[in-house]
Amino acid sequence: MTITGEIDLYTAPGLQSEFARLLQESPTTYVVLDLSKVEFCDSTGMNVLLAALKRLRERGGTMELAAPRPAVRKILQVTGLDSVFTVHDAVPDESLSAEPQG
Structure with a gap:
């Protein structure tokens, strides 16, 4: 799943709705978020x-973050979320061959 632009107070509800739709319509348990096009992400x-x-995780799955830009990576580090999420420098090859998630 690729996210673009900014994830903030104004755009977060749309992203939340998209996650809800994905989880409701699909048996997906493994999601890789490509953050390479996210310019900003707030709390x-x-x-x-x-x-x-x-x-x-309640479904026995996980979500990993891939290719965050320096500003987003900094937020992950400062908040300690880089230890909560698996963060890849690039989108993992195995997720490229998987069925598209978004």
């Missing part, structure tokens, strides 16, 4: 990502 956005991770 509201991080909370949406955490909530999605929690819902996936």
Whole structure:
């Protein structure tokens, strides 16, 4: 699943809805979020990502973050969320061959 733009107070509800739709319509338990096109993410956005991770873990799944830009990576590090999420420098090859998630 690729996210673009900013994840903030104004855009987070749309992302949250998209996660809810994905989890409701699909048996998906493994999600890789390509963050290479995310320019900014505030605490509201991080909370949406955490909530999605929690819902996936309740199903026995997980969510990983891939290719965050330096500003987003810094937020992950400062908040300690880089130890909660698996963070890849690039999108993992195995997720490229999987069925598209978004």
